[in-house]
Amino acid sequence: MSEKWIATKEIQAVGLKQAPIKRLIFAQVSLLAGFWLVLMAVDATAAKSAMIGGLIAVIPNAYFMHWAFRYTEAVAATQIVQSFYRGETGKFLLTSLLFAGAFILVEPLNIVVIFFVYIFMMALNWILALCFLGR
Secondary structure (H helix, E strand, C coil): CCHHHHHHHHHHHHHHHHHHHHHHHHHHHHHHHHHHHHHHHHHHHHHHHHHHHHHHEEEHHHHHHHHCCCCCCCHHHHHHHHHHHHHHHHHEEEEEEHHHHHHCCCCCCCCCHHHHHHHHHHHHHHHHHHHHHHH
């Protein structure tokens, strides 16, 4: 077995893992967009706050998933651990910066809606992960 075969196997394994991850992110963004449209009919500030809260949850999660599932072969155990650490660190920093940016730069803002939708999207992430990845 050559290095070419191992590289091809890694590419195939990554391709298999990326499809459910992309579907999970797409499902989150789609549900967030639908929720935003419904709220736009009721209250523009609440809708804007919901979109911001949802994006604060989705963007760092997408960053984490990109790094966490970058390597799938057991041969690359060190790379897998490093990718998880990098993804988790980036997710924490992105979440902190996005919350700070929202509170500093965006007005008017409904803080209760931001946190409610953020928590909802985090719970939705777990539910969708069980549906898409837990087969």
